[in-house]
Amino acid sequence: MEKDVNKSKILAVDDEKINRMVLVEILDGPYELRCAENAKECFDILETWVPDIILMDVKMPGVGGLEACQYLRALPGIKEVSIIFVSALSMLEERLAGYDAGGDDYITKPFEEKELIKKIQLALTNQRMRGQLKE
Numbered sequence: 001m002e003k004d005v006n007k008s009k010i011l012a013v014d015d016e017k018i019n020r021m022v023l024v025e026i027l028d029g030p031y032e033l034r035c036a037e038n039a040k041e042c043f044d045i046l047e048t049w050v051p052d053i054i055l056m057d058v059k060m061p062g063v064g065g066l067e068a069c070q071y072l073r074a075l076p077g078i079k080e081v082s083i084i085f086v087s088a089l090s091m092l093e094e095r096l097a098g099y100d101a102g103g104d105d106y107i108t109k110p111f112e113e114k115e116l117i118k119k120i121q122l123a124l125t126n127q128r129m130r131g132q133l134k135e
Contacts, residue, residue, distance in 0.1 A: 007032040008124050009051040013042045013068070014086070015060040019109070023055065023086075026113050031120075039063035043071075050077060053123050058087035058098065066101040073102035080130075082123035086111065 009032045012023045020035045027033045034049065036042040038060055054072070058065040065085060072078045082105070085098040090108040098106045104126075105119050 008053070008120075009049070010034075010053045010055060010120070011036060011042065011045060011049075011051040012055045012086075013037075013039065013060075013065070014055075014057040016057070019057070019086075026116065027120075039065070039068040039071075042068060046072075046075075046078060051081060052127060053082045053084060053120060055084050055086050056103070058085055058089050058094070066097060069098075069101040069103055080127070082127060084119055084123060086116070 007030070010027055011034050012020060012027070013036045014020050014023070015037050017037070020037065024033060024035065034045055034051070036045055039062060042054070042056075056065040056069060063071075065087065069083050069085075072081070072083065083103050084105040084107060085095075085103045086107050086109060087094070087098070088109040089095070095106045095108075104123060107116060107119055
């Protein structure tokens with residue numbers, strides 16, 4: 001199956017299979033979606049494929065989402081990618097930690113589908129505007 005080159009690309013990183021399945025149900029089709037179940041798999045995918053947006057869980061075994069985000073923000077080809085945390089951690093301090101780690105946005109689980117779509121659309125719009133400003 002050929003990929004639509006005009007589709008925005010999203011990488012969803014979540015250790016819970018059910019969460020990845022929900023994201024596939026919502027996003028696969030309107031977007032070119034790939035999934036990773038941990039930070040290492042995320043890093044492996046990013047070696048050959050760069051998304052427009054990364055949806056990142058915070059609590060994962062091994063390297064957590066916050067640490068993964070900090071690592072990604074240091075990579076030249078990835079630092080422009082929008083990172084949206086999607087996490088069950090909802091306390092203010094936890095959300096602020098996501099922003100401090102380099103996240104562009106934060107949405108708590110369980111999330112409303114319409115809110116997730118809107119945050120993705122806003123991130124894509126912001127990316128396009130930043131790209132136009134650089135030109």
